[in-house]
Amino acid sequence: MIVSSIMAIWNWLFKTKKIQQIELPIEPKKQADEPKGISFDYPEGVPLNEVIKKQNEKEVIEQLPILFIIDAGHGINTQGKRTPDFDSKGTHLKEWEFNIDVANKCIDLCHQKGIETFLVNPEKNDVPLSERYKRINSATLIAKKEGKRVVLLSIHADAHQPNFPKLEWTSANGCTVFYYRSNDKSKVSIEGRRLATAIQRKLVERTGLTNRSWTVERANSLGANFGILRETLPVGCLVECAFMTNKTEANLLLTNSFRQTCAQAIVDATLEYLEI
Numbered sequence: 535m536i537v538s539s540i541m542a543i544w545n546w547l548f549k550t551k552k553i554q555q556i557e558l559p560i561e562p563k564k565q566a567d568e569p570k571g572i573s574f575d576y577p578e579g580v581p582l583n584e585v586i587k588k589q590n591e592k593e594v595i596e597q598l599p600i601l602f603i604i605d606a607g608h609g610i611n612t613q614g615k616r617t618p619d620f621d622s623k624g625t626h627l628k629e630w631e632f633n634i635d636v637a638n639k640c641i642d643l644c645h646q647k648g649i650e651t652f653l654v655n656p657e658k659n660d661v662p663l664s665e666r667y668k669r670i671n672s673a674t675l676i677a678k679k680e681g682k683r684v685v686l687l688s689i690h691a692d693a694h695q696p697n698f699p700k701l702e703w704t705s706a707n708g709c710t711v712f713y714y715r716s717n718d719k720s721k722v723s724i725e726g727r728r729l730a731t732a733i734q735r736k737l738v739e740r741t742g743l744t745n746r747s748w749t750v751e752r753a754n755s756l757g758a759n760f761g762i763l764r765e766t767l768p769v770g771c772l773v774e775c776a777f778m779t780n781k782t783e784a785n786l787l788l789t790n791s792f793r794q795t796c797a798q799a800i801v802d803a804t805l806e807y808l809e810i
Contacts, residue, residue: 582672586652590645600808601677602644602651602801603670603768605688606630606637609660614693617784618701629778630658632787633689636775639797640687647805650682667765674767685729685804686770688762691778691787703781708744709737710774714763723769729807730771736803740795743776743783773800 586601608615608629615629634656641651652673655661670686677684694706711734713726738745763770775796776783786792 582669583676586650586673586676589641589653590650597648597650598810599680599682600649600810601673601682601684602640602649602804603654603673603684603686603770604637604640604651605654605666605670605686605762606656607633607688607690609655610658612660614695614698614701616701617778617787618703618781620781620784627778627784627788629691629693632691632775632778632793636689636793636797636800639794640689640801643797643801647801647810650677663761663765666762670762670766670768683808684768685808686763686766686768687800687804688760688770688772689800690772690774691776692774693779694777695779701779703784704777704779707777707780707783708746709734709741709776710746711737712760712763712772712774714770715759723763725769726763726771729769729804732807733771733773733800733803736799736806737773737775737796740799741776741786741792 610628610630612630617627619626637653641653644651652669654666654669654673674684674686692706692710694704695701696704711730713730714723715727734745737743760772763772773796776787776792778784778787
């Protein structure tokens with residue numbers, strides 16, 4: 535039994551090299567096309583610490599005692615999580631295509647600085663929130679035992695869909711960063727607010743997009759009571775980089791340069807929060 539378990543882990547480690555950053559096309563894809571991506575599933579029976587170790591195969595001079603937990607948001611087929619059609623042919627962008635690319639860019643930037651990362655949901659399919667909570671909390675406990683500081687970053691593209699399920703272009707625009715605040719005003723993540731405010735300011739500065747200011751002027755927003763922030767252990771925030779239902783911003787979401795800018799802003803702001 536022990537030998538077979540060891541062989542199963544060995545075979546998995548041998549087959550799954552490292553998660554590769556995906557290369558997405560500059561132009562949106564037709565609905566019928568299959569987007570490129572990674573096909574990594576969590577193998578049954580493999581300990582989470584081995585998954586984290588495999589995700590961080592890299593050479594660094596000095597590894598900092600920090601773990602960035604990065605959540606790539608919705609899956610590729612989550613209903614409604616896409617732009618409206620760009621043209622009569624049905625060309626559109628799925629939110630997953632943007633999220634996973636920015637997540638991987640954040641991971642690359644962290645690895646360059648010797649920071650360990652954990653990608654919560656690298657699968658294409660939509661991983662249930664309950665499973666994502668479990669992965670995040672388990673990874674946090676492992677990191678804490680190793681004396682590491684932990685932050686959670688959930689990457690998204692925003693949407694305004696007043697007539698859902700009909701998808702149409704709207705004027706809502708800008709970037710928004712949420713921290714945890716419940717309906718009970720006494721329950722608020724002070725550290726989460728500090729992190730979210732740092733990222734909000736950096737995103738606005740780097741992208742030039744509208745500051746929607748949910749992290750400051752509208753701090754009482756009930757919309758910040760997201761499960762990914764409420765049900766998880768680490769200090770974290772949810773980052774809405776731009777609106778995929780705004781045609782101007784949707785075209786930005788297609789570009790590699792904008793994605794890189796978002797990733798750099800998120801990582802730089804988080805390091806400032808950590809005083810690194």
